[in-house]
Amino acid sequence: MTEIIKTEAFVIKVRKYGESSKIVSLYSEKFGKINAIAKGARKPKSKFANCLDIFSLVSLVIYKKTTTHLHLISDCDLIKSYYKISENLDKYEIALKIFELIYITLHEEEENKKLFDLLKRTMQNLDKINENVNNLYFHFLIKFGENFGYAYNFERCAKCNTNIIGAGNDGKKIVFDFSRGGPLCSKCETVVMQPQIINLGILKILNKFESVNDGLELTNIRLNSDEINEIEKFLFGYLRYHISGLRELKSQKILKKLK
Numbered sequence: 001m002t003e004i005i006k007t008e009a010f011v012i013k014v015r016k017y018g019e020s021s022k023i024v025s026l027y028s029e030k031f032g033k034i035n036a037i038a039k040g041a042r043k044p045k046s047k048f049a050n051c052l053d054i055f056s057l058v059s060l061v062i063y064k065k066t067t068t069h070l071h072l073i074s075d076c077d078l079i080k081s082y083y084k085i086s087e088n089l090d091k092y093e094i095a096l097k098i099f100e101l102i103y104i105t106l107h108e109e110e111e112n113k114k115l116f117d118l119l120k121r122t123m124q125n126l127d128k129i130n131e132n133v134n135n136l137y138f139h140f141l142i143k144f145g146e147n148f149g150y151a152y153n154f155e156r157c158a159k160c161n162t163n164i165i166g167a168g169n170d171g172k173k174i175v176f177d178f179s180r181g182g183p184l185c186s187k188c189e190t191v192v193m194q195p196q197i198i199n200l201g202i203l204k205i206l207n208k209f210e211s212v213n214d215g216l217e218l219t220n221i222r223l224n225s226d227e228i229n230e231i232e233k234f235l236f237g238y239l240r241y242h243i244s245g246l247r248e249l250k251s252q253k254i255l256k257k258l259k
């Protein structure tokens, strides 16, 4: 059976297919991750020209089949191309990492409107700003994890609820428990099997990041390169702890070589 559907979607991966076609992976508003073929999309005068490129937000009409996971795109309107993101290496890296993360972690055809909206807002913000862009990535990683059901708490001991970020200097070492999604106070820290050590200063920054709904509110926070590396390692480590089989992102390795 085939149904005709219309949905907004981001193009998360593009592959050439045959002489002139493209197979695209999409993250769609109504059906989550789906794969579809656009026949003749690489011909210069194709109706899909300039529409199905990576990062693009498009409005699609798709013949969605129930018997296969490869659907057929019949029409495509470009809503926003986001090609400008590719002109800035930092922004390009962030967008690639986000799209790869979605591609490798999500199952096909699972609608998740909240995640779609998070992606949409993150891309809009990434397009808009040029400074402290990593903050948008970290905000996305936190909200992405929470969307999966792995909530964070950066404020209180995950075992006894004692306030942790209220006392001590920023260099103080804090034990963080990935399995509980929160820090542990000095009395409780012995219970954790795989302790993650994090500075109190970083914990405070992450608490701020977690508390906002729109990453744009974070773009005036300037982090140094040590903080950026530590936060990225921490947040990605948290996702890897919870999402089994999540490997390191390829985009990360490729972009590091370019820089």
Ligand SMILES: [Zn+2]
Pocket (backbone or CB within 6 Å): 157, 158, 159, 160, 161, 162, 184, 185, 186, 187, 188, 189
């Ligand atoms: Zn405690």
